[in-house]
Amino acid sequence: SDSFTSVIIQSExxxxxxxxxxxxxxxxxxxxxCDKKNLLIVGNPKYSFKDLKERKIGFNPKNAxxxxxxxxxxxxxxxxLKVVNEFALKNPHIKIILKLHPFDNIEKYSKSIISKNxxxxxxxxxxxxxxxKSDFIVAHNTSILFESLFYRIPILRFKDKYYSKTWKDEx
Numbered sequence: 001s002d003s004f005t006s007v008i009i010q011s012e013x014x015x016x017x018x019x020x021x022x023x024x025x026x027x028x029x030x031x032x033x034c035d036k037k038n039l040l041i042v043g044n045p046k047y048s049f050k051d052l053k054e055r056k057i058g059f060n061p062k063n064a065x066x067x068x069x070x071x072x073x074x075x076x077x078x079x080x081l082k083v084v085n086e087f088a089l090k091n092p093h094i095k096i097i098l099k100l101h102p103f104d105n106i107e108k109y110s111k112s113i114i115s116k117n118x119x120x121x122x123x124x125x126x127x128x129x130x131x132x133k134s135d136f137i138v139a140h141n142t143s144i145l146f147e148s149l150f151y152r153i154p155i156l157r158f159k160d161k162y163y164s165k166t167w168k169d170e171x
Contacts (some may be wrong), residue, residue: 061135063095069140070101073162076140080158081112084138088115097121099130
């Protein structure tokens, strides 16, 4: 199917006697029909506002995180890496961390990383910690964009033919 909905996620993620739900709205619907103890919210929202640390006003970037999309968007991740490499070479003072999607493999990109200030995050690196330390992010298509908004992190979007609008974009 070409459509991505919470119902599809929910249907594909039935585990034993539990339903894995994407977020609170799915939970609110399902609690009318199922025992609440069998409903597990595993998607966003992951954080509460009490977790939010205030950011200083101003922009003097020293750390960036590049979030790759799930494999399957053609060569989007590879093309985004080309742009990031050019930026990294021109801005050696900015530490750039590549965060691959858990389904992706670094071997596809290792030879393409040409700048010394680009490092690859460990697969188990928590997104929350990466976001807390970053001054801005670059992303293509990922739900991490919403998490970045929570942390008030500037977002740069990589747009190509596989780009999908996450919110109303200025063209």
